[in-house]
Amino acid sequence: MHEQPIKFYQTGTFTVGNRLLPPEQRTVQSRIKRYNSLNSGHRACQGCGEALGARYCVDAAMEAANGRLIAANATGCLEVFSTPYPETSWQLPWIHSLFGNTAAVATGIAAALKVKRAKGERRHIRVIAQGGDGGTTDIGFACLSGMFERNDDVLYICYDNGGYMNTGVQRSSATPPAARTATTPSLEGALGNAFGQGKFLPEIALAHGIPFVATATVADLHDLEAKVRRAMEFHGARYLHVLVPCPLGWGFPSHETIKMARLAKESGIFPVFAAESGEVVASAPIRRKVPVEDYLRPQKRFAHLFSPTLNLAALARLQELADRNIRKYRLLPETL
Amino acid sequence: MFEQIEGSRAVAKAVALCRPEVVCAYPISPQTHIVEALAEMVSSGVLSPCEFINVESEFAALSVAIGASATGARSYTATASQGLLYMAEAVFNAAGLGLPIVMTVANRALGAPINIWNDHSDAMALRDAGWIQLFAEDNQEAVDLHIQAFRLGEELSLPVMVCMDGFILTHAVERVDLPTQAQVDAYLPPYSPRQVLDPAEPVSIGAMVGPEAFMEVKYLAHAKQMEALRLIPQYAEEFRAIFGRPSGGLAHAYRTEEASTIVVAMGSVMGTIKDVIDEMREAGHAIGALGITLFRPFPTAAIVAALRGARRVVVLEKSLAVGLGGILATNVRMALAALPIDVYTVIAGLGGRAITKRSLHALFRRAEKNDLDSLTFLDLDERLVARQLAREKERRKSGPVAENLLRDVGVIAARNY
Known part of the structure; x- marks a missing residue:
């Protein structure tokens, strides 16, 4: 290559990269016009990745919908920390029905709005649904797949923290291999969650051929917002899978949430990409590749891989998974 | 207008006259003819505007109705038997949220052993879920109760189950007086929800409630149900005045x-x-x-x-x-x-x-x-029971009960006797 394209980014911090953008494209924490759909005062843990992800996703969707947005929410951390009655952090119309039916409830909302609009009783209103990985990949999976295949006009957002954190950190089908949870213990040299199990829902969403599927992390809020905005440009079923590290469940200090998300992305263990109509159209390239070990080591859920002895075999298998993602989603320049 | 019509189709016509805005359904016998007829009416434009949604399970069917009802749409679904059990969690939820969904239950037995025929086990299993439960004696009453169900449920913000015997009523062709649109419109006002998902007036529905208010929420659900005891005779009387026949009541x-x-x-x-x-x-x-x-x-x-x-x-x-x-x-x-x-x-x-x-x-x-x-x-075949009990006494590994009984009876399908 005879010329090197200039890239504006700085590793380690987010704000500098943001500052290099024109003002209108910047992601900002707070400004007068911000909807604050998930308002302050809720009861999420310190450093909660899900609270951060939800705040950016819902506000971006609100902005795209000109404030005409309704949200359905699955049972889980997000529902519980935002609403102990009579307090609510939600500044938009919001409904929680059950753990496993959120996608179907959202379908019902969208159907009702369609009829109400045809009757001239309501203006155009958009619908989002949101849940954690348990409510999405496990118990809510049938309803979600139904919503996908019918191409119902809903943006479904999964906040993936790799387990059932609300009930005390149990395994879900999104828990990574070798992770210790309350139901995949690592006692007596056991591995924790088994290899060869679990599912990566974005690929299943892709297989439905729906208009838009994307992944994102809370390490790149600008990318997250852009994906929500892009998703809102489509009608029909759309899916956004956001990696949201959980200090409690993963076992890392609460000020390192963004760092964990970034290491997941930079190691390749969590591929960040976007797909339209069943085809991957963009991948967020790894800026500075790190070994997957750098991502695992700071997390107590993987501590048994490092002590009392180094579990080289498990680390190698996890590195293989990251490398496979890098090849599959072309996350490094040499894989392009 | 009198018509010689199958019970399911008559109920579908009655439901359509109530102008539902969202109908969702998952096939299960003996309820299917109702939603098939509604699908035809939506597809042909007879029932419009209305969204007909083919869902992937009964759990989704009622969940779609929950979302639609919370958005202010008149919502309807139908089910039976295993389908009602499969949506059980949503049945309680719809009642707890106070959403006036109307649902036909084409009463059918519960397995195992799997059995498609009529009894009331399904509706009885969910009798304490917080829904108003009405039982139709014949197809005329089934038609009339559906119209009354929307009125009652929407007035009280409670869901209503209209139970009609599977096959015996759903598949029976008999003479039914089908009301006119004008009659139904005169009887059933447009749905005016007490709570609605609306960006102009955002509310949170379905928040977590702790010990400080949970009892009161449940008490109010009970008090509202008891209110139905007063309203039902009144609505039956108004029904008689408009439709010219007594129907419904306690x-x-x-x-x-x-x-x-x-x-x-x-x-x-x-x-x-x-x-x-x-x-x-x-x-x-x-x-x-x-x-x-x-x-x-x-x-x-x-x-x-x-x-x-x-x-x-x-x-x-x-x-x-x-x-x-x-x-x-x-x-x-x-x-x-x-x-x-x-x-x-x-x-x-x-x-x-x-x-x-x-x-x-x-x-x-x-x-x-x-x-x-x-x-x-009634009409229990005691000899058949005795043979199975003897078999179980004789051998530990006596095998599956239902299959043993069928072998003794010597038939593989139900028969009339």
Whole structure:
């Protein structure tokens, strides 16, 4: 290559990269016009990745919908920390029905709005649904797949923290291999969650051929917002899978949430990409590749891989998974 | 207008006249003809604007209705049997959220063993879920109850289950007086929700409630159900005024004047019971019947008033509380606890077992002589039961029960006897 394209980014911090953008494209924490759909005062843990992800996703969707947005929410951390009655952090119309039916409830909302609009009783209103990985990949999976295949006009957002954190950190089908949870213990040299199990829902969403599927992390809020905005440009079923590290469940200090998300992305263990109509159209390239070990080591859920002895075999298998993602989603320049 | 029409299609037409805005359905016998007819009406534009959604399960069907109802749309679905159980979590949720969804339950037995025929096990299993439960005696009443159900549910912000016997009613072609759109519009005002998801006035619905208010929320649900006891007779009266026929109400007494024996039942079996009572009255027996239309809330006062003159009450029901006996009978016993009336429980017609006039004649005559056990299984094949019990005593590995019985009976399909 005879010329090197200039890239504006700085590793380690987010704000500098943001500052290099024109003002209108910047992601900002707070400004007068911000909807604050998930308002302050809720009861999420310190450093909660899900609270951060939800705040950016819902506000971006609100902005795209000109404030005409309704949200359905699955049972889980997000529902519980935002609403102990009579307090609510939600500044938009919001409904929680059950753990496993959120996608179907959202379908019902969208159907009702369609009829109400045809009757001239309501203006155009958009619908989002949101849940954690348990409510999405496990118990809510049938309803979600139904919503996908019918191409119902809903943006479904999964906040993936790799387990059932609300009930005390149990395994879900999104828990990574070798992770210790309350139901995949690592006692007596056991591995924790088994290899060869679990599912990566974005690929299943892709297989439905729906208009838009994307992944994102809370390490790149600008990318997250852009994906929500892009998703809102489509009608029909759309899916956004956001990696949201959980200090409690993963076992890392609460000020390192963004760092964990970034290491997941930079190691390749969590591929960040976007797909339209069943085809991957963009991948967020790894800026500075790190070994997957750098991502695992700071997390107590993987501590048994490092002590009392180094579990080289498990680390190698996890590195293989990251490398496979890098090849599959072309996350490094040499894989392009 | 009178039409010779299948029960399911008649109900579908009645539902369409109520102008539902979202209809969702998952196929399960014997409910399917209702939603098939609605699908046709939506597809042809007869019912418009209305969204018809083919979902992937009954759990999704009711969940779609929950979302639609919370958005202010009149919502309808239909199910039966296993489908009702599969959506059980959403059944409680719809009631807890106070969403006036109307749902037809084409009553069918619950497995195992799998059985598609009629009894009331499905609706009874969810009797305490917080839904108003109405039972239709015939297809005319099924049509009328659906129209009343939307009015009642929407007034009280409570969901309503309209129960009609699977196959016996859903698949029976008989003469039904179908109302006109003008009549239904005059009776049923547009849905005006107490809570609605609306960006202009954002609310959170379904928040977590702790011990500080949970009891009160549940008490209010109970109080609202009890309010239905007052509204239902009033709505039945208004219905008569507009549609020109009595329909609905809490319960219907039949020839109970001077009756020392009164038979209590729900649903289509009332037809057979009334025929038997006519014949027995002809022969000089002091017998009458009480058909219960409203099962939840339980119309205790109306039942006491109708039964208080009797010496004995025979509750004939198509459901079984395993380990106890009757469900309807237990409710009736509770209502009559302070009165010196003998109550007999008769479990009949489970899994579609025919309830014949002949069996009823014999049963009622035995009741009149106080010759009934407190719990009777009508037309139970005791020899068949004894053979299986002997088999189990003989061998530990006696095999699957249902298959053994079928082998003994020598048939592989249900038959009429």
